[in-house]
Amino acid sequence: SQSIPSLKDAFKRDFGIGTCxxxxxxxxxxxKMTEFIVRQFNMATPENVMxxxxxxxxxxxxxxxxxxxxxxxGKKHNIKxxxxxxxxxxxxxxxIRGIKSSDSIRTFFTEHVKTxxxxxxxxxxxxxxxxxxxxxxxxxRKSVFLQHLGDNFVTEAFRLAQQADPKAELYYNDYxxxxxxxxxxxxxxxxxIKDAGxxxxxxxxxxxxxxxxxxxxxxxxSILQYAALGLKVMxxxxxxxxxxxxFQGADVNQRMVNNEQSNPYVNGLPDNxxxxxxxxxxxxxxxxxxxxxxxxxxxxxxxxxxxxxxNNWPIRGRTSYPLLFDRNNQPKPAFEKVIALK
Ligand code: XIL
Numbered sequence: 342s343q344s345i346p347s348l349k350d351a352f353k354r355d356f357g358i359g360t361c362x363x364x365x366x367x368x369x370x371x372x373k374m375t376e377f378i379v380r381q382f383n384m385a386t387p388e389n390v391m392x393x394x395x396x397x398x399x400x401x402x403x404x405x406x407x408x409x410x411x412x413x414x415g416k417k418h419n420i421k422x423x424x425x426x427x428x429x430x431x432x433x434x435x436x437i438r439g440i441k442s443s444d445s446i447r448t449f450f451t452e453h454v455k456t457x458x459x460x461x462x463x464x465x466x467x468x469x470x471x472x473x474x475x476x477x478x479x480x481x482r483k484s485v486f487l488q489h490l491g492d493n494f495v496t497e498a499f500r501l502a503q504q505a506d507p508k509a510e511l512y513y514n515d516y517x518x519x520x521x522x523x524x525x526x527x528x529x530x531x532x533x534i535k536d537a538g539x540x541x542x543x544x545x546x547x548x549x550x551x552x553x554x555x556x557x558x559x560x561x562x563s564i565l566q567y568a569a570l571g572l573k574v575m576x577x578x579x580x581x582x583x584x585x586x587x588f589q590g591a592d593v594n595q596r597m598v599n600n601e602q603s604n605p606y607v608n609g610l611p612d613n614x615x616x617x618x619x620x621x622x623x624x625x626x627x628x629x630x631x632x633x634x635x636x637x638x639x640x641x642x643x644x645x646x647x648x649x650x651x652n653n654w655p656i657r658g659r660t661s662y663p664l665l666f667d668r669n670n671q672p673k674p675a676f677e678k679v680i681a682l683k
Pocket of ligand 1: 388650
């Protein structure tokens with residue numbers, strides 16, 4: 342892997358280069374993988390281990406084992422950790438469903454943010470304080486938090502996080518928040534936080550896009566508009582799906598069925614799609630470089646194609662190719678295009 346150029350080195354004067362990390366990578370089960378990660382990336386986000394479900398499995402029980410290992414990994418290898426995520430409607434612990442009173446939801450919310458952010462005080466670089474609080478039309482998502490705490494919960498989460506870890510950078514993170522309607526909602530949310538005198542340092546645009554359909558215009562407009570609010574702009578979960586989103590057929594339980602239509606590239610990615618993917622990544626990184634004074638980090642949602650959650654979403658058993666490195670950590674044409682920009 343020494344002969345493969347390093348992304349983090351290539352872009353070191355421009356922005357941080359991150360990846361999400363899964364359990365095997367955090368535990369360094371494969372030394373070659375560790376070496377590869379350390380060479381390519383200077384920032385990391387836990388793919389799952391800091392989410393409420395894994396880290397707070399029971400009302401009064403936390404499980405910090407893997408998150409602690411992640412923080413140790415970052416320290417050992419000089420990789421900055423972005424905590425992900427304190428408040429999110431998804432991947433919550435199962436006991437939440439049994440809670441009926443708003444007071445108890447408030448207690449959970451407050452204690453959770455204080456405890457998790459407090460444990461990693463001074464040890465993580467930043468937090469995705471709130472994740473995915475918005476609907477596509479820019480209104481607030483009807484989550485357990487909105488229902489029980491009202492729409493101030495976002496500001497409250499930032500206030501709590503700031504108290505628990507005053508030096509960590511604090512971000513709002515979402516998908517499709519480069520789209521005009523959702524972006525407007527996101528800007529309103531950010532202004533609301535600021536108007537309350539609470540600190541927010543940046544906004545994360547997840548960047549789960551689709552090959553040939555990357556919304557470059559909206560992305561550029563979003564970089565400008567978010568930066569105009571004084572925020573750092575990050576691309577936090579970048580991948581470009583190559584598989585079709587539309588499925589024919591469901592099984593008797595109305596679950597989508599993995600069939601040839603949903604998994605067309607089991608034997609490899611056709612050359613035309615490979616080239617389109619490379620062109621999309623090239624254009625994206627050109628845009629990031631154009632706005633490198635505003636874009637502070639680009640994080641991929643996976644080290645290589647084999648790690649990607651898109652092999653299992655929205656149904657299991659798909660074969661996807663959304664990243665810069667193939668299943669053997671070899672550079673794809675998209676990597677060559679991106680690195681050639683430097
Ligand atoms: C995904 C993980 O990659 C999967 O392993 C997990 O099963 C589901 O969550 N938006 C987010 C991420 O903010 O936390 C999600 O990660 C992908 C969508």
